[in-house]
Amino acid sequence: CSKNLIGEMLMSGAGMKLDVLTFVLFQAPCSLLPLLVSVALSWEFEIWLAFKAHWPLILLNALNAFALNVVIATTLKRLSAVAFVIIGIVKDSVIVATSGLVFGDHISAQQQVGFAVIMTGIACWSHMKIKEQQESDKLKESQPLTRGIRGICGIRGIRGAGLMVSSPR
Numbered sequence: 001c002s003k004n005l006i007g008e009m010l011m012s013g014a015g016m017k018l019d020v021l022t023f024v025l026f027q028a029p030c031s032l033l034p035l036l037v038s039v040a041l042s043w044e045f046e047i048w049l050a051f052k053a054h055w056p057l058i059l060l061n062a063l064n065a066f067a068l069n070v071v072i073a074t075t076l077k078r079l080s081a082v083a084f085v086i087i088g089i090v091k092d093s094v095i096v097a098t099s100g101l102v103f104g105d106h107i108s109a110q111q112q113v114g115f116a117v118i119m120t121g122i123a124c125w126s127h128m129k130i131k132e133q134q135e136s137d138k139l140k141e142s143q144p145l146t147r148g149i150r151g152i153c154g155i156r157g158i159r160g161a162g163l164m165v166s167s168p169r
């Protein structure tokens with residue numbers, strides 16, 4: 001969760017505003033370090049032999065992981081960390097519900113109540129975001145149009161002796 005918040009801040013917050021590939025580039029060493037430590041602690045020579053035998057599959061796996069990281073970073077940049085977490089929760093719920101429908105797995109009463117709470121929370125969050133957007137749109141509509149045009153053109157008015165003279169900022 002903290003990785004998502006940091007990603008959102010770095011890509012769309014005030015300050016850096018990194019692009020997606022730069023964020024993935026900076027994030028990669030943070031993932032590599034724990035992996036190298038775990039490999040060093042559990043190293044056996046057979047690992048090298050297995051790597052040499054399966055390197056094409058490992059390369060495909062690495063490319064898949066890279067693509068997944070780019071998709072995650074793009075989602076964080078375009079949405080928010082909260083929306084990303086909500087998408088993950090919905091995905092997990094759909095997986096469990098599909099398992100129940102397709103494979104006939106039993107879904108307990110506790111799971112059903114959990115799904116109801118999840119869907120209620122998502123509906124409340126969506127309602128809140130829609131209301132925020134509507135209020136923001138109303139605020140933009142209530143602003144005078146000339147104020148926006150002056151800001152775009154970079155012109156401000158100077159009042160002096162009853163005359164209106166326009167000058168660039």
